[in-house]
Amino acid sequence: GAVVSQHPSRVICKSGTSVKIECRSLDFQATTMFWYRQFPKQSLMLMATSNEGSKATYEQGVEKDKFLINHASLTLSTLTVTSAHPEDSSFYICSARDRRGVPDTQYFGPGTRLTVL
Amino acid sequence: EDQVTQSPEALRLQEGESSSLNCSYTVSGLRGLFWYRQDPGKGPEFLFTLYSAGEEKEKERLKATLTKKESFLHITAPKPEDSATYLCAVRDSNSGYALNFGKGTSLLVTP
Numbered sequence: 169g170a171v172v173s174q175h176p177s178r179v180i181c182k183s184g185t186s187v188k189i190e191c192r193s194l195d196f197q198a199t200t201m202f203w204y205r206q207f208p209k210q211s212l213m214l215m216a217t218s219n220e221g222s223k224a225t226y227e228q229g230v231e232k233d234k235f236l237i238n239h240a241s242l243t244l245s246t247l248t249v250t251s252a253h254p255e256d257s258s259f260y261i262c263s264a265r266d267r268r269g270v271p272d273t274q275y276f277g278p279g280t281r282l283t284v285l
Numbered sequence: 286e287d288q289v290t291q292s293p294e295a296l297r298l299q300e301g302e303s304s305s306l307n308c309s310y311t312v313s314g315l316r317g318l319f320w321y322r323q324d325p326g327k328g329p330e331f332l333f334t335l336y337s338a339g340e341e342k343e344k345e346r347l348k349a350t351l352t353k354k355e356s357f358l359h360i361t362a363p364k365p366e367d368s369a370t371y372l373c374a375v376r377d378s379n380s381g382y383a384l385n386f387g388k389g390t391s392l393l394v395t396p
Binding site for chain 2: 172174200202210211212213214217259261263265269272273274275276277278279281
């Protein structure tokens with residue numbers, strides 16, 4: 169299967185600061201990447217779809233100005249949590265769409281645990 | 286509204302005790318049903334893609350099947366290392382390439 173990495177794996181920050189999370193597809197090009205959020209013992213909730221070279225598409229209820237997404241290349245998407253607050257603490261997971269199969273498949277990164285103090 | 290429902294929420298098996306996990310779905314037009322395994326604190330690991338009713342996929346002790354309304358993940362003679370949360374997700378004709386996930390089944394296999 170395809171490999172997707174995320175960095176950092178864990179971050180602790182103070183309330184009011186911004187945090188950037190990187191998602192990379194290591195062995196394939198991904199024109200589409202996705203960002204999910206997962207609360208303890210809950211399933212994954214899609215936050216936004218990131219398309220290379222264009223603006224991200226956000227799910228209903230997700231603040232665009234709060235969660236900035238940039239997909240500047242075919243292997244990298246970034247999620248920036250701006251002015252983070254304790255309620256933003258969560259497990260953030262990205263996935264990348266691998267178009268080489270039929271149907272195409274999303275491969276997930278290992279996740280980033282964000283703790284806002 | 287599209288829905289994905291997994292059952293049971295949690296399952297405890299003894300090593301070697303075979304069982305099945307269920308994923309029922311209602312979508313406007315299925316474009317793929319996906320099974321993932323997730324270990325605590327990790328991202329989901331891809332297992333299978335099923336595309337059309339009647340399709341079956343196998344990998345080691347796991348076998349996934351698909352009908353028009355549901356999918357089963359059969360676990361044959363499980364081992365403790367099969368303990369994980371198993372997630373089902375669907376893609377439909379209205380959602381582009383986004384996946385709609387069920388809440389998962391937490392599987393514990395005891396020695």
